[in-house]
Amino acid sequence: MAPEATQAVVVFAPLAGDAAALRAIVEHEGVAARTCADALEFYAALGDGALAVVITEEGLARCALQDLADRLRRQPAWSDLPILVLADADSREVDDGRFRRLGELGNVTLLIRPTARLALAMALRSALRTRRLQFAVRDQLAQLAGHAGELEATVARRTASLEREVLERRRVEQALAEARRLESLGKLTGGIAHDFNNILQVVAGSETLLRMLLANSLDARVTRALDGIRRAAGHGSSLTQQLLAYARRQPLASxxxxxxxxxxxxxxxxxxxxxxxxxxxxxxxxxxxxxxxxxxxxxxxxxxxxxxxxxxxxxxxxxxxxxxxxxxxxxxxxxxxxxxxxxxxxxxxxxxxxxxxxxxxxxxxxxxxxxxxxxxxxxxxxxxxxxxxxxxxxxxxxxxxxxxxxxxxxxRSEEQAAPPGIDPSALRADGLSGLRVLYVEDDPDVADATGALLQSLGVEVRLVTGAAAAIACDLAEVDLVFSDVMMPGEMDGIELARWLAERHPALPVVLTSGYMLSPERLQDLKVQFVRKPSSLGAINDAFVTALRKRNFSDDGRRGERQRR
Known part of the structure; x- marks a missing residue:
């Protein structure tokens, strides 16, 4: 878009007198005039700043019409530059074909000389009005193009934002689907590990009992067989630990x-x-x-x-x-x-x-x-x-x-110190002989194997198969409750532990499961925990710790039991 200061009417009149007269008429209309000395200067002046063209027959003769037509065809779509041609009547008769070709230049007005000053001024005013309307169209098109550019930029930004949101949503959905898939696998894996630990509990408990029963008559072959059973049980326990790790049910001491x-x-x-x-x-x-x-x-x-x-x-x-x-x-x-x-x-x-x-x-x-x-x-x-x-x-x-x-x-850590733990091995076992244990286990094979281990510690075992049966017992005749966690019915081992903590807070509770309870949950329940498969030593240590934490001693609860 040409600035207003560069807008002018282009005058090409090789004869000096014509150029001066035409300049005066143009300037009298309140616009600038740019006079051209030759065709090259004339061609250069035909830009967006040209308000109109006034060219005499002599100037036209110095131009190649084809070149001039080519230059005018390169105008923008909004532009149709008005051209006023001043020609002599007798010259038009001599070269009539040349004047017919003026139509190729587009918006041409032919004025026959001699031309009255008023007629030329009126023709110039009409050309200037036409040109200013073209400029208005140009400005509106530019404004619309600007709006279109802004709209396109806004659409592009919002489209890119929408694409990012869609990609992010797809990524989140995929991550959620993957997390749900892995969560389902984790639940399945945890269930398998729990059931497998129950089987290992039977195997490990039976191996321990066999060693105890055959302690005085073991030969090398039996010892090797029992050692193989122990190694297999240990390997199986390691595998279930890895399964529980995936299921996010392993113990973490963070x-x-x-x-x-x-x-x-x-x-x-x-x-x-x-x-x-x-x-x-x-x-x-x-x-x-x-x-x-x-x-x-x-x-x-x-x-x-x-x-x-x-x-x-x-x-x-x-x-x-x-x-x-x-x-x-x-x-x-x-x-x-x-x-x-x-x-x-x-x-x-x-x-x-x-x-x-x-x-x-x-x-x-x-x-x-x-x-x-x-x-x-x-x-x-x-x-x-x-x-x-x-x-x-x-x-x-x-x-x-x-x-x-x-x-x-x-x-990230907040630099909090880890809470001190209790080391059961540092406790002195006072002996569990005569301890009355209520054992809650729904799996008969596990109950048989673990019950025999408990009896080998010298404790009196009373077996029930669920939490409801445990609650129905006379708990005044019980020194410690040893319960599985995963049990059928409305109340599992954790709910039983909570019920006992509310109704019988002085009664020690030890839980056991193929799953692992977190230290935080155990602390909240105020119970001890033994993970299946459990050894005789692990059960003994858990019982001793539970009894110590409940302030159970020979002079305390056991003495109270003897006075009943």
């Missing part, structure tokens, strides 16, 4: 941990896991926050990931342990999912053969493995996943251009 120091202390074990040919590198950011985590389970998770990385680098490579602080959500860490707040990210990266998309999607599932038969249980990464979720964080897999990264996000 404390404030310096992750840098913990990784440094674990480095020797990691190197032994990796073996020769694999280099271990550390990339821990300065100022790393402390985390709330169970250090033993953290070590197990790191070693599990290191073992998988080792298998992905059969020809050697580099394993990198990186850690840095994250305040989530953070676009730089899309794997942070739903987490919000301060976290420390532990990233374990290898430069091995990597994972396919399908493998990465299933890698956290229990029993999923790409290793040959007998080379892996498929429980390593599932333990890592369960540990991270149970620690109020999460675990993720990132498929790198070379290799794989397993990430574990752990919550």
């Amino acid at each position: 404390v404030a941990v310096d992750l840098r120091a913990q990784l440094r202390a674990t480095s020797d074990m990691i190197l032994r896991t990796l073996g020769p040919g694999i280099e271990l590198r550390s990339d821990v950011a300065p100022g790393l926050w402390r985390v709330v985590v169970d250090p033993a389970q953290l070590d197990a998770a790191v070693l599990n990931v290191a073992g998988n990385a080792r298998d992905a680098m059969p020809d050697g490579g580099v394993l990198t342990l990186a850690a840095r602080n994250w305040t989530l959500p953070d676009p730089a860490l899309p794997e942070g999912g739903h987490l919000a707040g301060d976290f420390v990210g532990l990233l374990v990266s290898d430069d091995g053969h990597g994972m396919s998309e399908e493998t990465a999607r299933q890698a956290f599932e229990p029993f999923f493995t790409t290793k040959p038969m007998g080379k892996g249980t498929g429980l390593g990464l599932s333990q890592v996943y369960g540990f991270a979720i149970q620690s109020q964080g999460l675990a993720f897999i990132r498929r790198d251009p070379v290799g794989t990264t397993i990430g574990i996000l752990l919550p």
Whole structure:
């Protein structure tokens, strides 16, 4: 758009007298005139700032009509430059074909000389009105183009925002679906582990009883057989621990941990896991926050990931342990999912053969493995996943251009000291002989095996098969309640413990289950816990601790029992 100061009527009149006269007429109409000396200057003046053209026959003769027509055709769509041509009548008769071709120039008005000054002024005024209307159209088109540009930019911004929202929603929906799928697997896995622990309880308890019954007549073959049973039961117990880890039902003794120091202390074990040919590198950011985590389970998770990385680098490579602080959500860490707040990210990266998309999607599932038969249980990464979720964080897999990264996000510690625990082994066992125990267990096989173990401790066992039957007993004749957690009926072992705490607060309670109760929940219930499969020593220690915590002694409750 030409500024107003550059707008002028273009005058091309080679004869000096004509040029001066035409300039005077144009300026008398209140507009500027630009006179041109030759065709090149004339062509250059035909821009957006030209209000109109006044050209004499002599000027027209110095122009190539085709060139002039080509230049005018290149005008913008809104422009139709008015052209006033002054020609002699007799010249028009001589070169009539040339004047007919003036129509190719577009908006042409032919004025025959001699032309009255008034007629020329009126024709110029008409041309200027036409041109100013064209300028108005130009300005409106520019304004509309600006609005259209703004609208397009707004639409583009909102479309991009909508696309981001849709992508984010799809990502959240996929993450939620994946979490629900893994949660369902966790429930299934936890149920399997619970039932398997009940079976192991029968096996382990029966093995202990056999050793006790055959203590004086064991030969080498029987001893080897019992040792095999014990090893198998121990291996089965380890597997159920891993299953419970995935199901997020393993015990966690979470404390404030310096992750840098913990990784440094674990480095020797990691190197032994990796073996020769694999280099271990550390990339821990300065100022790393402390985390709330169970250090033993953290070590197990790191070693599990290191073992998988080792298998992905059969020809050697580099394993990198990186850690840095994250305040989530953070676009730089899309794997942070739903987490919000301060976290420390532990990233374990290898430069091995990597994972396919399908493998990465299933890698956290229990029993999923790409290793040959007998080379892996498929429980390593599932333990890592369960540990991270149970620690109020999460675990993720990132498929790198070379290799794989397993990430574990752990919550920042508020520097609170871990509460002191009770060490049953430090307590002196006063002997449980004569202790009256109400044993609540619905599985007859488990009840038989565990009941026999209890009797070997010298306690008097009364067996009931549910919480309702336990409540119906004369609890004044009971010194301790030993109950399974998972039982049919409206009341399970936890509800029974709560009921006993309200009605009989002085009565010690010990719970047992194939699941693991959290330390916080146990503290809330004020009970002791024995995880199945349980050894005779574990049961004894739990009973002694429960009795001590309830201030039970030979001079106390037991003496009271003797006075009844």
